[in-house]
Amino acid sequence: MTTASRSQGARFVAMPWPAPTPGPAIVPVFMPHFGCPRRCLFCAQEAQTGVAASAALRDLLAAARVQLEGRGDRGLPPAELAFYGGTFTALPEGALESCLNFAEKARRAGLISAFRCSTRPDAVDAAILRRLAAAGCATVELGVQSFADAALRSTARGYTGAEAQAACARVAASGMNLVVQLLPGMPGNAPENFLADVRTALTLGARALRFYPCLVLEGTGLAALWRAGAYAPWEMEATLQTLAQGWLLAHKAGAAVLRMGVAPGENLARALLAGPWHPALGSRVLGRALLLAVQELAAGLGFPQPGASVFLEVPAFTQGHFWGDAGELREHWEALGIVNVRFGPGSLLRLRLEDDCEVLKN
DSSP states (O other): EEEEEEEEEEEEEEEEEEOOOOOEEEEEETTTTTTOSSOTTTOOOHHHSSSSTTOOHHHHHHHHHHHHHHHTTOOOOOOEEEEEESOGGGSOOHHHEEEHHHHHHHTTTTTTTEEEEEOGGGOOOOHHHHHHHHHHHHEEEEEEESSSSHHHTTTTTOOOOOHHHHHHHEEEEEEESEEEEETTTOOOOOHHHHHHHHHHHHHHOSEEEEEEOOOEETTTTTHHHHHHHSOOOHHHHHHHHHHHHHHHHHHHOOEEEEEEEEEOOOOHHHHHHSOOTTTTHHHHHHHHHHHHHHHHOOOOOOOTTTTTTEEEEEGGGGGGHOOOOTTTTHHHHHHHHEEEEEEESSSSSEEEHHHHOOOOOO
């Protein structure tokens, strides 16, 4: 909520800004392509996770057990187990039962507080959701990618936007947390489609979002289209600006954005052919989101105003991304007339316009 006030020769406006809040420790079980009915046009899970699709489930669970027991031996609090990388709810029955039993035993032993899983919108019916909840699942992440039918058809996802919306509604109604994963820049997905996807996900009850800008990775169908000149990924600046707008939409709705971009790794570096990847992508997006928010505040005070002095206070925890990567946002702040910046305590953005050029009183 934005608040504004006025005193002699000065006008003030403020809005809350979310401090980073660490979530529970996550022990992931990466299961690339496990349970997936097809390999999607853009998908290269091995490159993204560093785990081979041929990995044995028993080995993956054994490795997770070692991590969980090691945490317990060190006196650490229970973690959250996460089944990532495949279509969890479409696993063969034996594999699914093994995972659910593993999670339930770990929860009873006090090694985990709950578990989460990622799956496809067309693989979550009411029965499987009840089964997940009974086994201790707290969060279901749906790899929606987009609600736009044109984008879904372009990548042969196998479901419609309406079906994806219905799946989100089922998860939200189940009592488990809904997280929606989106793929900005996928074929058929323009910036306005992505922002519409964010609004739709929030309306459907998403507690959190993940933004994974579409990359061209070796070995995918998308790589063939890119080489043929039939697909072009989003440019970096368009990606940063669009994700910043999406982040602000989530912030205003009280939802978190858990991740922006694919984590770095040797396999990813070898496979990456094109697309908006950067090791500090999330930080760069946050810097632009902060700039956009302050621009909104400034518009409310009637910027620019010749002869007036502008003062901005931002929370200290924003200092790492305020000026952008290598100072890339400095000229944008200066163009807005903001050269007096204070990194202060608390979690408010506070903008003050001094008509008489008084000094900001902290």
